[in-house]
Amino acid sequence: MSEVNEKAAARDATNWAKKVSTLNVSEVPEGAININVEGKRLAGPIQGFGKMWQKTYQVRLPQERVSATELIATWKQRFPEFWPEGNAFYGPLTGIAPGEVALLNMTLPGKMKLSTGVMVLYADEESFTLMTPQGHMFAGWITFSATEREGETVAQAQVLMRASDPIFEMGLTMGGHKQEDRFWNHTLAAVASHFGEADAEVDTQVVCVDKKRQWSKWRNVWHSSAIRSTLYMLGAPVRGVKGLFGAKQPVA
Amino acid sequence: MPEATATFEVRRHGAASIVDIRGDVTAGSEAVLMTAYDEAGDARAIVLNFTDLAYMNSGGIGLLVTLLVRANRHSQQLLAFGLSDHYRQIFELTRLDEAVGIHDTESDALAAAGAS
Numbered sequence: 001m002s003e004v005n006e007k008a009a010a011r012d013a014t015n016w017a018k019k020v021s022t023l024n025v026s027e028v029p030e031g032a033i034n035i036n037v038e039g040k041r042l043a044g045p046i047q048g049f050g051k052m053w054q055k056t057y058q059v060r061l062p063q064e065r066v067s068a069t070e071l072i073a074t075w076k077q078r079f080p081e082f083w084p085e086g087n088a089f090y091g092p093l094t095g096i097a098p099g100e101v102a103l104l105n106m107t108l109p110g111k112m113k114l115s116t117g118v119m120v121l122y123a124d125e126e127s128f129t130l131m132t133p134q135g136h137m138f139a140g141w142i143t144f145s146a147t148e149r150e151g152e153t154v155a156q157a158q159v160l161m162r163a164s165d166p167i168f169e170m171g172l173t174m175g176g177h178k179q180e181d182r183f184w185n186h187t188l189a190a191v192a193s194h195f196g197e198a199d200a201e202v203d204t205q206v207v208c209v210d211k212k213r214q215w216s217k218w219r220n221v222w223h224s225s226a227i228r229s230t231l232y233m234l235g236a237p238v239r240g241v242k243g244l245f246g247a248k249q250p251v252a
Numbered sequence: 253m254p255e256a257t258a259t260f261e262v263r264r265h266g267a268a269s270i271v272d273i274r275g276d277v278t279a280g281s282e283a284v285l286m287t288a289y290d291e292a293g294d295a296r297a298i299v300l301n302f303t304d305l306a307y308m309n310s311g312g313i314g315l316l317v318t319l320l321v322r323a324n325r326h327s328q329q330l331l332a333f334g335l336s337d338h339y340r341q342i343f344e345l346t347r348l349d350e351a352v353g354i355h356d357t358e359s360d361a362l363a364a365a366g367a368s
Binding site for chain 2: 012013015016017018019020041042043044045046047052054121122124127129131141143145158160209210
């Protein structure tokens with residue numbers, strides 16, 4: 001290893017998650033459902049099925065009101081509070097830190113409930129990145145960052161993703177993209193509002209990085225969190241009856 | 253747009269173009285990396301030399317994914333060498349290693365690209 005490499009390793013070793021082969025949820029918070037995270041592998045844009053998209057959402061705040069590092073510290077600390085109603089982020093007690101796994105309970109169009117999760121891939125003072133597991137709606141990562149430019153602090157969420165499987169790809173084209181845009185617009189607006197900019201405008205930029213679908217990945221549907229969440233919900237009455245007779249409850 | 257903090261110098265070696273990376277690779281490196289890719293031209297393989305990489309964050313990893321898409325579109329192989337153990341693990345963690353051939357040395361990478 002070169003001297004430059006050694007210095008680099010020391011500089012950011014703490015910012016990146018340690019290598020894992022599968023995800024492990026150390027603690028399941030009350031109310032969270034852990035059916036699509038434990039034992040799953042991470043999946044990036046290379047492992048996804050659909051077209052590859054890069055979506056960037058930005059909001060500008062006066063720099064005198066908040067610095068980039070203050071904004072990111074707050075965003076990490078209060079991450080779930082900025083999400084739209086009906087969606088829950090069950091972060092680890094230790095907060096957003098590299099390697100930590102969070103469970104998500106999302107509401108999709110048609111009021112469908114979906115349980116999934118993310119792992120904190122990277123975190124430093126000015127950014128943090130969440131990566132998705134197999135079966136998530138999309139395979140990829142989201143980077144939240146803040147930069148200071150010309151007297152403004154620009155908060156940004158940038159998604160690099162492919163739909164995980166053909167069903168999610170269809171869902172994205174049938175309103176899923178719009179819903180995702182609304183989700184992150186709400187989140188960025190909530191961050192701005194927290195810092196006193198209630199009417200801040202959120203800029204959205206969408207780029208199709210790769211128009212090709214990766215048909216070899218269609219089998220990802222096996223891990224689909226939508227299908228597994230639906231089956232889990234349908235099984236709720238059966239689990240309830242078993243519970244009455246003292247049978248052991250499944251994961252949750 | 254964040255400032256570029258890395259340089260990408262392109263050398264041609266037979267059917268491969270080698271990109272020597274120096275400095276910090278972040279989202280701000282996009283323009284310079286894509287210029288380097290254009291300089292690499294019609295090479296059959298693009299070989300990334302990470303020996304003098306100082307630092308790379310998740311934005312930098314995202315850039316490599318974008319570069320991979322462009323290379324695939326032109327039926328070019330993307331390979332890498334000179335990664336420290338730390339960054340090799342990050343390639344494995346992000347599963348970038350499933351699409352980018354990782355090698356210990358330049359000659360190994362060139363041999364794998366059929367350009368030695």
